[in-house]
Amino acid sequence: MSPETPQLYLITPPxxxxxxxxxxxxxxxxxxxxACLRLSLATRDEDAILRAGDALRELAHARDIPLVISDHVLMVERLGLDGVHLSEGNLRIRKLREELGADAIIGAYCGTSRHDGLNAGEAGADYVSFGPVGHTALGDGxxxxxDVFEWWSEVIELPVVAEGALSRDVVEAIAPITDFFAFGEEIWSTDDPALTLSDLTATLR
Known part of the structure; x- marks a missing residue:
């Protein structure tokens, strides 16, 4: 992929x-x-999160891929992860930057709000993500x-991630105006995730 081509970001199943x-x-x-892997489990069971984190950290770090975790900030240091992805807002970003240090990755999901994205960036996030970009039964529709991505790519230097119900057509349409595509259930729900990811990103090659 060329330097201008969006990079791939994976989100684990819940x-x-x-x-x-x-x-x-x-x-x-x-x-x-x-480029990045996000551990995003629905469970709040500490033991389950620790076991999953250990297993995925070995896989990711063996391939020089950073591993971040959704929301469970205390697990970053315990598991030796690379950072945290905040799924709700950005109220804690400044404090987290102080706690985790300059090298930690801090990402923030900002839904459909350009304003929330700007606030996250000003607070010190390393990237923001917007979604969903495709039609899904989840959320409020x-x-x-x-134009959020168009404006961001023209005005803001902070990397932006597109996620949520990605399809091949959506990937092709948004590719010129995003830095990352985050794939999750789009691939894990299929029989061959690697092949599905190839198909979804075919227009990037």
Whole structure:
């Protein structure tokens, strides 16, 4: 991929089977040039998060891929992760930067709000993500308008991530105006995630 081509960012399923998922993930990571991996589990069970974090950290770091975790800030240091992705707003970013240090990755999901994205950037986020970009039954049905990405790419230097119900057509349409595409259930819900990711990103090559 050329330097102008958006990079790939993967989001884990909300529940993973540690007997199966690490091997599936490894095949995807070996087949694609992935820039970042996000551990995003629905469970709040500490032991389950720790075991998943240990397994995925080994896979990611062996391939020089940073691993961030959704919201569980205290797990960053315990698991030796690279940072945290905040799924709700940016109220804690300044404090987290002080706690985690300058080298930690801090990302913020900002929904469809350009204003929230600007606030996150000013507070010290390393990237912001907007979504959903495709039609989904989740949430309130509101999609990120294309002009949010257009404006961001023209005015703001902070990297931006497009996520949520990505399709091949959406990827092709937004590719010129985003820095990353974050794929999750779009690939994990299929029989061959590596092949599905190839198909979804075919227009990037």
């Amino acid at each position: 529940a993973i089977d540690l007997e199966l998922f690490p091997n599936i993930l490894a095949r995807v990571l070996d087949a694609h040039d992935v 509101q999609l990120v308008e294309r």
